[in-house]
Amino acid sequence: MLTITVCAALSAAGLAVSFLTAYRRRFVKATRLAAISLLPIGLAMAGLIGLGGKVIQAFSSWAADLVFKPTVWAGFAVLALAVVLYLVAGFAQARSGGGTRREPAEDGGRPAAPPAASPPALRRGGGREAAPAGEDFSDIEAILKKHGI
Known part of the structure; x- marks a missing residue:
């Protein structure tokens, strides 16, 4: 009850100052x-x-228990041990080569070839095929050379 009274008084004082500021x-x-x-x-x-x-x-x-109870210090020791064990396991995994072993590929370890490109998409209207991928860009090259690029 006292807390609400003090807070109400603080708010009322602040609002009074705010009204005086608005008056100016x-x-x-x-x-x-x-x-x-x-x-x-x-x-x-x-x-x-x-x-x-x-x-x-x-x-x-909790802070008082931290100072006066040895079980709290033992709890921090257990947490530290857990962190150290986790880090050791991570270093061991990295040192052993990532933890997962892959079988060598049948073709001597080379990556597989990417899949062949799909046929060009059809345009809507007219049924004509889209321009091939190797289109002549000579007009674009001429514009770029004209601008020194």
């Missing part, structure tokens, strides 16, 4: 002040201030 015809600054002024009461009404208090309390309890 600084509307953009007044709008920003009003937006910031509404944050405390909004956080309190949504319950996020109480949640923040619980998070801080939980973190401080």
Whole structure:
């Protein structure tokens, strides 16, 4: 209850300053002040201030346990061991050649030839075939030479 009261007072004070700023015809600054002024009461009404208090309390309890309980230190040691084992396994896999073995190809290890090109696509209308891939580009070459490219 006290938290909501304090937040409401903060918001009211901020809104008062924002109205004074608007009275001086600084509307953009007044709008920003009003937006910031509404944050405390909004956080309190949504319950996020109480949640923040619980998070801080939980973190401080964990930090105290970190200092005073050996089981927490043992937990960090186990986590460190897990990371080291994971990294060692990765290095071992990389050193052994990637972990997967491939059988050599029948043609002496050369990659397979790409598939043959498909026949040219048909144009819509007229039923004529599209221009072949090896089309004469002499007119384009002439334009490029004219511009020094």
